[in-house]
Amino acid sequence: MSCIFCKIAAGELGTKFIYESDDIVAFRDLNPQAPQHILIIPREHIEKVSDLQEKHLNIAGKLLLAAQKIAQKENLAEDGFRLVINNGKNAGQEVMHIHMHLLGGRKMNWPPG
Amino acid sequence: MSCIFCKIAAGELGTKFIYESDDIVAFRDLNPQAPQHILIIPREHIEKVSDLQEKHLNIAGKLLLAAQKIAQKENLAEDGFRLVINNGKNAGQEVMHIHMHLLGGRKMNWPPG
Numbered sequence: 001m002s003c004i005f006c007k008i009a010a011g012e013l014g015t016k017f018i019y020e021s022d023d024i025v026a027f028r029d030l031n032p033q034a035p036q037h038i039l040i041i042p043r044e045h046i047e048k049v050s051d052l053q054e055k056h057l058n059i060a061g062k063l064l065l066a067a068q069k070i071a072q073k074e075n076l077a078e079d080g081f082r083l084v085i086n087n088g089k090n091a092g093q094e095v096m097h098i099h100m101h102l103l104g105g106r107k108m109n110w111p112p113g
Numbered sequence: 114m115s116c117i118f119c120k121i122a123a124g125e126l127g128t129k130f131i132y133e134s135d136d137i138v139a140f141r142d143l144n145p146q147a148p149q150h151i152l153i154i155p156r157e158h159i160e161k162v163s164d165l166q167e168k169h170l171n172i173a174g175k176l177l178l179a180a181q182k183i184a185q186k187e188n189l190a191e192d193g194f195r196l197v198i199n200n201g202k203n204a205g206q207e208v209m210h211i212h213m214h215l216l217g218g219r220k221m222n223w224p225p226g
Contacts (some may be wrong), residue, residue: 083162
């Protein structure tokens with residue numbers, strides 16, 4: 001298991017989880033781009049959105065439902081937040097394990113990068 | 114029905130769909146921020162991610178699976194793309210009907226807005 005996010009999800013790196021369930025874990029980004037910058041990942045190793053298949057319907061849905069729960073817990077639901085998933089090189093995806101960025105605590109600009 | 118995205122999903126505005134299924138439609142953003150800028154929405158009127166409930170698990174998953182299908186169809190899977198969902202005022206959400214932006218065809222910057 002060489003994937004850093006698989007190691008994090010397995011608890012091997014002692015990462016503090018903001019949220020965890022049987023399928024999903026969430027933790028703070030090490031290079032935060034907003035006062036709140038959280039990464040939400042499936043425990044299952046899926047490289048990227050463009051690798052998703054029908055069998056991943058549930059886990060994909062759980063990523064978004066986890067975002068709702070985390071936003072609620074972190075008091076971001078009212079003021080708002082942005083969700084971002086980078087897929088591949090044009091988007092700057094750095095870790096090849098699907099991760100959803102949740103950014104909040106400041107006004108976000110447009111375009112989104 | 115006063116929601117513009119509900120009207121689009123119902124076909125009332127003659128919008129050309131990039132993708133459509135029983136639950137999801139996708140169409141081009143009128144103010145594109147990248148060579149390819151597509152909006153993916155559920156036909157069901159859900160205001161925002163922070164309103165998602167457990168009953169929305171399937172529709173939430175279908176949003177991400179639709180992104181995979183559209184990226185494939187539009188030849189964005191290999192070079193990459195970014196997915197963005199704005200929730201509420203800090204994120205600049207303009208239409209209160211969940212929509213996922215799919216941006217591709219150029220290198221995206223960081224931070225994402």
